[in-house]
Every structure is written in C-alpha cells, then in structure tokens.
Amino acid sequence: MLQLYGHPFSSYTWKAEIALLEKGIPYTFRILDPEHAENVEALRGHWSPGKFPVLVDGERPVIESSIIIEYLDLHFPGSPRLIPETPEAALAARFLDRVFDNHVMAPMQAVVGEYLIDMQAPDRSRIDRACAALDTIYAWLDERLKGDWACGEDFTIADCAAAPALFYADWVRPIAPAQARLKAYRARLLARPSVAWCVDEARPYRAYFPPGAPDRD
CATH class of the missing domain: 1.20.1050.10 (Glutathione S-transferase Yfyf (Class Pi); Chain A, domain 2)
Incomplete structure (x- = not known):
C-alpha cells in the first residue's frame, strides 16, 4: 500500500491527499509531528531535507505534490485522470x-x-x-x-x-x-x-x- 508522509494541516499535504481521494487509491497516512518521531525519521530516510508531502510506493519515494499527482496518473491508469490527455x-x-x-x-x-x-x-x-x-x-x-x-x-x-x-x-x-x-x-x-x-x-x-x-x- 502507498504511504503518504505529511500533516493534516499542511496545504501541500492536502493537495496530494485530494488527488489520492479523487482517484480512490488506498494509502496509509504517516503523520509528521513530535508524537510520531518514527515517521519523521522514516521520512528523512526517503528524503533527507525532510520536507513533505512525500509519497512512498514500495521503496520508491515520490517528492513534491505536483509530481505526486503526475505519478498517480502514470501508475494508476484505471483511476480518474487529473492531467488531461490532450x-x-x-x-x-x-x-x-x-x-x-x-x-x-x-x-x-x-x-x-x-x-x-x-x-x-x-x-x-x-x-x-x-x-x-x-x-x-x-x-x-x-x-x-x-x-x-x-x-x-x-x-x-x-x-x-x-x-x-x-x-x-x-x-x-x-x-x-x-x-x-x-x-x-x-x-x-x-x-x-x-x-x-x-x-x-x-x-x-x-x-x-x-x-x-x-x-x-
């Protein structure tokens, strides 16, 4: 299952989550806050600057919200497209x-x-x-x-x-x-x-x- 690292109050996390929800793609949300230090450490293992959101597909990190949406269109072709085809x-x-x-x-x-x-x-x-x-x-x-x-x-x-x-x-x-x-x-x-x-x-x-x-x- 996909994992999304972010925070519920983060605007760019919203952007990635909206795409996942629109496409109906299951994912696990990994909240980044002081109470979940293990998620923060895991995020830095995928993306050393520690900025979010980051989507992890298997062991592959996908970084930056617009790129995450492009990635979802590319790798989940049966879901509604968010980048028009033409x-x-x-x-x-x-x-x-x-x-x-x-x-x-x-x-x-x-x-x-x-x-x-x-x-x-x-x-x-x-x-x-x-x-x-x-x-x-x-x-x-x-x-x-x-x-x-x-x-x-x-x-x-x-x-x-x-x-x-x-x-x-x-x-x-x-x-x-x-x-x-x-x-x-x-x-x-x-x-x-x-x-x-x-x-x-x-x-x-x-x-x-x-x-x-x-x-x-």
Whole structure:
C-alpha cells in the first residue's frame, strides 16, 4: 500500500491527499509531528531535507505534490485522470497548478511567515505586499474562471492545488464580495467530498494558524 508522509494541516499535504481521494487509491497516512518521531525519521530516510508531502510506493519515494499527482496518473491508469490527455488541455491544467502554488499559496505563506517571525509585531509592509499580490491574482482568477472547475467541467490537478491555496488565502486576505465567481469556486471546492474530508481532518489544528483562524469554513 502507498504511504503518504505529511500533516493534516499542511496545504501541500492536502493537495496530494485530494488527488489520492479523487482517484480512490488506498494509502496509509504517516503523520509528521513530535508524537510520531518514527515517521519523521522514516521520512528523512526517503528524503533527507525532510520536507513533505512525500509519497512512498514500495521503496520508491515520490517528492513534491505536483509530481505526486503526475505519478498517480502514470501508475494508476484505471483511476480518474487529473492531467488531461490532450496536450493543450494538459498544459492549461499544469499552468493553473503553478498559478495556485506560486501566486496564491506563496503570498499566503508569506503572510503566515511574518507571524512566525514575530507574532506580536509582524512586518506590516511585507504583509501588505503579500496581500496586494493576492488581490491581483484574485482579480485575474475571477475574470478567468468560467466553468465549475479551474479548467472547465473536469476536476484536475489545478483544482487539487486551488483547494488548499484558496482555503488558507481567504483566511489571510478575504476574497472580495464583488469577486463572485472566485468566491463561488472556493465554495464548490470546499463542498467537494475529497476537499471536505481534508478540511475536517485539519480542524483540530486550527489553533496553530499563526494569524488566527477565522470562525468559519
């Protein structure tokens, strides 16, 4: 059975888990925390930097969330595809995967990072820059989104990336009410069974969110 090393509150762990759940692939979750030092040690045996998520198939580690999803499509061909088969559609899905990771997740994490550096006096100028970047990409996404999912009517790798990115980003910089398409897309993502499962698994850890988790979602 596949093993997934990660943490239930980790956005990139969500991304990999959503893919596994969408595909209906059985796996064992190896939580990484101080109470499970054996998992941390095992992870470093597979990937010395110790970053996660890491998927282990037999003795083969698969590293980085986007690569994990590509690997699942390649090695579990009977499951629903998350990378479209046609080259142009695949390119569009991979592009939006990078948009959500680099232009939504990254500025969200920049805000969180400032609170980790100094919880009492985070650098407001850096937070403001990250929030401005989120405003810019929110506007772009609101204009671009047309169908139920990021790439139209099929749930893809882009949606696996979008779910955790928009979930947490909206906590640090709420999506504006005028951006109705983007708000509705986030709501559809959170209602998707695979995503809802990840949200529920992460609930016990909300107190760990440095800026403070809002009382919603």
